[in-house]
Amino acid sequence: MIDQTMVTTNIELNGYRVIKTLGIVRGITVRSRSIFGNIAGAFQILFGGNITIYADLCERTREEAFQLMMQHASERGANAIINMRYDANDVMGGVTEVLAYGTAVQVEKIN
Numbered sequence: 700m701i702d703q704t705m706v707t708t709n710i711e712l713n714g715y716r717v718i719k720t721l722g723i724v725r726g727i728t729v730r731s732r733s734i735f736g737n738i739a740g741a742f743q744i745l746f747g748g749n750i751t752i753y754a755d756l757c758e759r760t761r762e763e764a765f766q767l768m769m770q771h772a773s774e775r776g777a778n779a780i781i782n783m784r785y786d787a788n789d790v791m792g793g794v795t796e797v798l799a800y801g802t803a804v805q806v807e808k809i810n
Contacts, residue, residue: 701769705779706801712779715806721775725800726767730760731793761785764799777803 705712764785772780783801790796 700773701778701780703769705806706765706769706783707779707781708783710782712781712804712806714809715779716809717781717804718807719805721772721777721803721805723800724768724771724775724777724780724803725798726764726769726771727796727798728760728763728767729790729794729796730756731795760795760797761799764797768799768801772801772803775803777805779804779806 707713711717768780768783780801781804783799786798786800788796788798
């Protein structure tokens with residue numbers, strides 16, 4: 700598995716040289732909150748502020764997509780990912796798709 704420090708949103712990884720580009724990699728997950736979670740979220744909305752039940756769901760969903768992207772890159776033989784991004788879309792009411800994607804590369808340390 701790729702070390703998380705070898706993933707960047709930049710087009711290059713500081714201190715490393717790209718020796719091979721392996722193509723786009725992605726991790727996708729689709730999630731929804733349970734009916735009980737939606738009720739708890741509705742109560743938090745009434746009081747305002749950070750809606751932690753939804754924030755936690757978003758964080759877990761992004762982390763899962765991120766891990767799937769790193770797994771995909773490892774399967775391709777990458778040791779780094781550059782130009783990493785997230786995207787999210789509603790699939791239907793209450794159901795969200797989160798995509799983590801980037802360019803899988805092999806890098807070597809610059810002396």
